[in-house]
Amino acid sequence: MAATLRDVAQRAQVSVRTVSNVVSGYQHVSEQMRRRVHAAIEELDYRPNPVAQTLRTGRTGVLALVVPEIDVPYFAELAREVIDAAAAVGYRVMIDQTGHDHERERRLLTGADRTMLFDGVLFSPLVTRAEVLEMNLSSTMPLVLLGEHEFDGRYDHVAIDNVRAAQDATDHLIGLGRSRIAAIGAQPEENYATPQQRTAGYERALRAAGLEPRRDYLQPAAHYRRADGYHAARELLALPDRPDAIFCYSDLLAMGAMRAVFDAGLEVPDDVAIVGVDDIEEGRYSRPTLSTVSLDTPFIAQHAVARITTRITDPDTPAAELTAPHTVLARESTEHPAG
Amino acid sequence: MAATLRDVAQRAQVSVRTVSNVVSGYQHVSEQMRRRVHAAIEELDYRPNPVAQTLRTGRTGVLALVVPEIDVPYFAELAREVIDAAAAVGYRVMIDQTGHDHERERRLLTGADRTMLFDGVLFSPLVTRAEVLEMNLSSTMPLVLLGEHEFDGRYDHVAIDNVRAAQDATDHLIGLGRSRIAAIGAQPEENYATPQQRTAGYERALRAAGLEPRRDYLQPAAHYRRADGYHAARELLALPDRPDAIFCYSDLLAMGAMRAVFDAGLEVPDDVAIVGVDDIEEGRYSRPTLSTVSLDTPFIAQHAVARITTRITDPDTPAAELTAPHTVLARESTEHPAG
Missing domain, CATH: 3.40.50.2300 (Response regulator)
Structure with a gap:
């Protein structure tokens, strides 16, 4: 049985209120009382009730x-x-x-x-x-x-700045001389802010470079996980004029996309350059290492x-x-x- | 200002105790009282204090x-x-x-x-x-x-069964015909159970196959992260007779070890076969995909x-x-x- 405030009071031969005052750090307790209570606390291995403490201080830390x-x-x-x-x-x-x-x-x-x-x-x-x-x-x-x-x-x-980050990632691919630049991660139906902003930045960068955004290059992803990236990249690679670069809205999507490129017998970056977003540690050890937007x-x-x-x-x-x-x-x- | 129990009682024209009984799901409250209190709770957007609830039920869920x-x-x-x-x-x-x-x-x-x-x-x-x-x-x-x-x-x-898992992983490498089998993840000084058990299983498998465990093939790792695996593998690859297989005590160590093998201009599994422990999702998409002990x-x-x-x-x-x-x-x- 865990010791209670009452047990401590009994052992120290003081009131429950005095024990409570000592435990909660109340100032106006005599040094003698304090020592007596502390001795009883140690003898009984008493531990203050955290719920009661929260009620007293109003803070949990x-x-x-x-x-x-x-x-x-x-x-x-x-x-x-x-x-x-x-x-x-x-x-x-x-x-x-x-x-x-x-x-x-x-x-x-x-x-x-x-x-x-x-x-x-x-x-x-x-x-x-x-x-x-x-x-x-x-x-x-x-x-x-x-x-x-x-x-x-x-x-x-x-x-x-999410739009700007997507624009910078796409600009990086344009700067490599790639022109068939796809994107993975759109979620047009659900109206989420993140994919919409990233698509906006991607399309802005393409247009600024004189490239017209293509509907078939904008691949949706239900979630931003490896499997979603893998399946989206397979769709892109099956197109008659497959992309030569992919901007993935997360590093995890990019990991799946890279694997899909290898499984199709192609190479990254030779056949398809890939850039992600997040700079997760995995991308610093993967083969090839993953270019990314580091937040x-x-x-x-x-x-x-x-x-x-x-x-x-x-x-x-x-x-x-x-x-x-x-x-x-x-x-x-x-x-x-x-x- | 958030509504209190007292505000609800006042609005419902009942006692604070009655409101408390309704909120805590106490059975013996008339249906009429219950309805009146619930109406007041909705009007005032009253939310029960979770600390007080915890004190009542003794459970947090x-x-x-x-x-x-x-x-x-x-x-x-x-x-x-x-x-x-x-x-x-x-x-x-x-x-x-x-x-x-x-x-x-x-x-x-x-x-x-x-x-x-x-x-x-x-x-x-x-x-x-x-x-x-x-x-x-x-x-x-x-x-x-x-x-x-x-x-x-x-x-x-x-x-x-940690010893058995390590033994099975090592047996898998032995079954490939590898004979210079190293291990990454030992922590001899700290006396942790996990690395000790894995080293025991690794050495047991080697001995059962007539291979003598070598001290220079047992590489420590301070933590079980990619960087630790990378550095440990570099040590192993620098040996005059470098290993042809490595058992890593975690998949994350294995990810770092694989990268070290590539950076040394060698191939996995041709030059060095690698197996990990954990079966994390990363290993199902990496290049090559990672053999592992799946828990x-x-x-x-x-x-x-x-x-x-x-x-x-x-x-x-x-x-x-x-x-x-x-x-x-x-x-x-x-x-x-x-x-």
């Missing part, structure tokens, strides 16, 4: 990081950065995964789901633009949104944690829109290794 | 999954399986990462860290054998241990969740030791593709 899929490497790597950034300011982070459950995301974003005990939430949602506009996000739970969404400046939000994930993590701690202290602080830097990294999947 | 590093794909994939298995029995899972912080692990395992609010903990620790023996694990927090450790049957524990992760997740829910309901249930199946999957990194 815990942030939630909510991501769609924890086994997508980008989210796992983001999680690691957020954990480090939060630890530096004394917070722990627990990770929650929504899957592709929109209702669950909606409940979390609107504050309808209050089963968890946190001081604040860092949220990377998959919601659609229409859903965001409909939402009336909770004002009671401090919230910072991550990722490429359009939130009309109503909420703290940290993300890259400044430490920047995203540090600024997200700074915003949430500010918002926890001052709930009325105005919402901030922060743009993280990005860079195109040219690796073997678009350029031959030196030598 | 939340399990913690504690892993060393969330951006190691095996742990991320395990997390996804655990989340699915827990959801099937009505539990949510929050993921916590200990990093390589042994003191943090010790505090969690001994119950000294009680800042979190969970009904139970699924724990995949990195602790050493000596540390486990020293431990007096908390009896107040339901706990199930995951992964290849030796816990003397004192705790619920789900894992593969039955859904088995591990489902049995771990079943044990923890049993233990939450009945804390005195005897500890169970469950062994998950494993299989060697031969892919391109050890065998040439057909055709």
Whole structure:
């Protein structure tokens, strides 16, 4: 049986209130009382009830990081950065995964789901633009949104310039002299912000180079995983005039696409150059290594944690829109290794 | 301002106790009262305080999954399986990462860290054998241990037969006719169970085939990540009689090792055959695809969740030791593709 506050009081021969005052760090307790209570706590191996402590302080010291899929490497790597950034300011982070459950995301974003005990939430949602506009996000739970969404400046939000990132990736392929440039990752029916912004940047770059976007070069992907990239690339490679370059909206899509190119008996980058987005570690070891748009994930993590701690202290602080830097990294999947 | 229990009581013209009874699902409330309270709750958009609810029920409906590093794909994939298995029995899972912080692990395992609010903990620790023996694990927090450790049957524990898995992987390389078989992943100084068991299985397989284990073929790895595998493989490839096969104690080590082989101008599997452990998704798309020991992760997740829910309901249930199946999957990194 775990010792209770009452057991400690009995052993120390003081009142329960005195034990409670000592445990919660209340100042006006005599040194003698304090020592007596501490001795009893050690003898009985008493551990304060965390629920009761939370009620007293109103703070848990815990942030939630909510991501769609924890086994997508980008989210796992983001999680690691957020954990480090939060630890530096004394917070722990627990990770929650929504899957592709929109209702669950909606409940979390609107504050309808209050089963968890946190001081604040860092949220990377998959919601659609229409859903965001409909939402009336909770004002009671401090919230910072991550990722490429359009939130009309109503909420703290940290993300890259998504249109520009897609444009830069496509420009990189154009700069290699490729002209039949396809894209994998569109989701035209669902009206998500991320794919729409990336398609916009891709098409803008093509038009600026005098290339007309082709409908058959724009391949949808239900999710941004390896299997989706593999199947989309197979569709592209089966076209009569197959592309000589592919811009993939995530590195994981690009990993699947590279494998599809090899399985078709073709080479990357000779036959098809490939560039992704995210700069996950896998792409630094793959064969060939993967060219990608590197997001400044430490920047995203540090600024997200700074915003949430500010918002926890001052709930009325105005919402901030922060743009993280990005860079195109040219690796073997678009350029031959030196030598 | 968020509505309180008191606001609801006032609006419904009932006592605070009646509102509390309705909110907590207490049976003995008249249907009329219930309807009146629910109407007031909707009008005021009242949301019950989760801390107060936890105090009432003594349950949070939340399990913690504690892993060393969330951006190691095996742990991320395990997390996804655990989340699915827990959801099937009505539990949510929050993921916590200990990093390589042994003191943090010790505090969690001994119950000294009680800042979190969970009904139970699924724990995949990195602790050493000596540390486990020293431990007096908390009896107040339901706990199930995951992964290849030796816990003397004192705790619920789900894992593969680690010695046997390593032996099977090495046998696979021997079966290819390779005779200079190295291993990457030993950690001789730290006395961890996982590497020791894998080294034992590796050496057992070699001896059974009449091959003497060589000290210079046993490469340590500080962590089980791509960079560790890369550097360890470079050491092996620099030997005068370099190995013709490598057993890596994790797939991530194997990914780094494969890249080191290519960077040395050699081919996998022609010059060096490589096999890993874990069967992460990355190895099904890499070039070449990675031969591996596949752990039955859904088995591990489902049995771990079943044990923890049993233990939450009945804390005195005897500890169970469950062994998950494993299989060697031969892919391109050890065998040439057909055709």
